[in-house]
Amino acid sequence: MLERLARQTVRDLDPYEWEASSEVVAARHGLDPRDVIRFDLNTSPFPPAAWDRAMEAARLERIPNEYFDTAYAELSSLIAPYCGVGEDQLVIGAGADEILDVLTKTFLDNGDAAVISVPTYSMYAICARQLGATVRAVPLGAEFALDVDAVLAAAEGAKLIFVCNPNSPTGNPADPAAINRLIAAAPCMVAIDEAYAEFHGWSAIPLVAAHPNLIIVRTMSKGFGLAGMRLGWGVAQPEVAAMMNRVRPPNSVSVVTARVAAAALRDLAGMRAHVAAIVAEREPFAAALRGAGAHVYPSVTNFLLTRWPDPATAQAVYSWLEGRGLVVRNFARHPLIPGHLRITVRSAEENARFLATLAARPVAVGTV
Template sequence: MSYARPTIARIAGYTPGEQPKGRRLIKLNTNENPYPPSPMVADALQHFPAERLKLYPVPGADSVREAAAELFGIDSRQILCGNGSDDLLTIALRTFVDQGGGFAYTEPSYSLYPVLADIQGARKIPVALDENFMLPENAAELAAGAALFIMARPNAPTGNSFPKARVAKLCREFAGVVWVDEAYADFANDNCLDLLGQFPNVVVSRTLSKSYSLAGLRLGLACAAPELIAEMDKVRDSYNIDMLTQALATAAIKDSAAMRENVRRIRASREKLCGEMLAMGCDVLPSEANFIFAKPPRPAAEVFQALRERGFLVRYFNLPRISDYIRITIGSEEDMAAFCAVCRELFTAGK
């Protein structure tokens, strides 16, 4: 017998990437940054006054919002902070989608989206990406009846980015809120922040987990018109960003130059890995993220297991349209060299 709501009792919940215990594995499965965060973060941590922890944190994480507003060139009233961008996505569902209301999201994409719909009791409206994993031209029509449309750009797990003109078309034609989940935007060639000035129904979210090397900190940012932010702020937990996170996140954002240098290294490694995998006979989708999505010359499930046995964790999704692919996070240059050596061994065996 379950005492949970029937909706909760029957769902499995979100399955995160494996966090290995015991045996040492090279983690290329959860899109973590292989390089350390800004030295300013370490300095802020070292000099944080522990005695202040007896107090509640600033409810709105003002210092984080002000630093981000300066970086993005917008007003701090246009920013909401979350305990990671996943917290912000939960806030979005609770703010904009009634139980039984329509929630649209691209598919295949971030596997948390349908889970959040189930938790909210929303009506799921998956919008299939086209044969090239692109946002379809008629996305607004396919999402008719939804109050909220969420897409990841660049998309996860495929890594490709949708043309901005097509995103703008959706924003113009869709009657509800369009949420652009830009967890990987710093690795891409462009972003959608400028759409905030064009459309009142747009939210663009960011995270410090990927490009800022702060996955363990949990800090996300939602950017939108002040009116939208004010509505979501009603739903936000009163103290959803702890005091230490506020201090370290502010330091990280103020030293975005350190982030950009790490991004430069990752982008260079990404292009090199793409070339290596293509040379080994893989099909590789164009990536603007900190990972690549590759179809190996052997069954992907077998490759996933063989790599694990040899000490490398990648991500495999046994889902329609993408079960032939593996997702590979860009690691350090040394890890990538070792990974490619193992792949050459796997893909040439038996030839």
């Protein structure tokens, strides 16, 4: 029956893939789930300082039985000045993933084309394909640079270009001049996913004023340390935001999320201190990983893409770490970046545990 009733695009879809959950990893290796550390999801080890206070305030409000303000007015009033835009330029939702879903639903019909640069975050292709759109995948250039000419050539007749900046899983930023040229020359909408902007310290949001084809996607899952709360937003010109707001579900942000996110947005200094602590860890962590035999690519994010001598070694390193409760993103058999692992930069203590565990891996002479 499913064969007959489920949509063809869904039956054909390669869904999003995660590493095993902390519970599964713990059960597999006889560990306590609380001792499993996620080095695979590029999340922050630091919840916002206002977390406890905001949760308590939300509890005292005692309004779980009522729908929350579907305009998200309090959040809008805080996000708009944070981004330097008007409130009418925002589309707020449950994480960047919902904004990606909303923007593909706004612009892509069955048979339309979207352009991505690969390797990149897999949700762009998944969102597009769910709608029956085709995905034109353009390889990133040398050192994972955005190939603007190739993207523009592929964008002929397409409706949407996705750019992940800084890119995941590679960790590098696009050259601002390349971004400018792409937006100006694109014959269609350009969505720039800036999930890691707090670490990078650069954003294309100032370009929105001049470009009606530009949409920026942001999240509180990374720099703000609120992945579990689910809060993200899009920034575009008011007409574009209004079009996207037609599509967004009215109530996907919970009252608890909204209260906690608002408290975090009122403490930007706290967020910046957490980001600075992670950024300060990045180079020493990268240097230690190089010492352990990995090639580590430059990163402006809170994660490091690492290359191991071959896929078997990458898989062995992955398994060794997983067996000790340290989960990294496994690209050992990835078609474009075989032999790679992506590793989140976490707190000094967690990174130290990671490095000590890695150093304890028995290695045969002549290999790493």
